[in-house]
Amino acid sequence: MLLENRVALVTGSSRGIGRSVALELARNGAAVAVTYAKEAQAAGAVAQEIRSAGGTAVVAQADVSVPAEAIAMVEAVTRDLGPVDILVNNAGITRDSLLLRMKEEDWDRVLSVNLGGVFNCTKVALRSMIKRRQGRIVNVSSIVGLTGNQGQANYSAAKAGIIGFTRSIAREVASRGITANVVAPGYIDTEMTEGLPEDAKEKMMAQIPLGRFGSPDDVARAVLFFASDLSSYVTGQVLVVDGGMVMA
DSSP: OTTTTOEEEETTOSSHHHHHHHHHHHHTTOEEEEEESSOHHHHHHHHHHHHHTTOOEEEEEOOTTSHHHHHHHHHHHHHHHOSOSEEEEOOOOOOOBOGGGOOHHHHHHHHHHHTHHHHHHHHHHHHHHHHHTOEEEEEEOOTHHHHOOTTBHHHHHHHHHHHHHHHHHHHHHGGGTEEEEEEEEOSBOSTTTTTSOHHHHHHHHHTOTTSSOBOHHHHHHHHHHHHSGGGTTOOSOEEEESTTSSOO
16 A cells, blocks of 8 residues: 555546546555546546545545635645645646637636646645645646647647646755656547547557557556655656657
């Protein structure tokens, strides 16, 4: 039980990668806060799955782009489970469009949720971590934060921003025993990607040396590494989980 007696908060964990992360951390002993913005029923189902397996879970709601809601979420989790030991910033949205057609509100919304949400949640969670001189922050970026992607200037900018943000805070809090790292998934089979045209999927598959798309569990296991003491001497790093799609 790598995470026994730890409290983990996973943003955007009602479905997809976040759901798998919440389940993986719970399987390894963490008490997990399953959080959501709109999908209360789905989040409740994830929490119930954890409880049915003998774990501990609560559900919390927040639009992470709103500072007051992020603060209230962390405070509620702390009351219910105890101080947050592991923060996984996973919540994210897409509003894809070529730049010349991109609406300003779509740019602003993606940046405010995907990058602003990481800032808001990390800032509030760090307060107790610093006092206790321990903590793990794991931020979910994307390979497009490393490579860019046409039609995703907003999403790519936010995901690249997460990497710079993480490396900056890793330097700030290392002396307090806190690590901050990034997991950057490639093409992962989730609800967010299943709607892509088949020709686009075929082109992506041709770029993946391992010859398959990733699963949310592939990403969850990488998050577990950073969340546990297995990575106690690792901070400010980016672990790419993409089947070899991007090699640098």
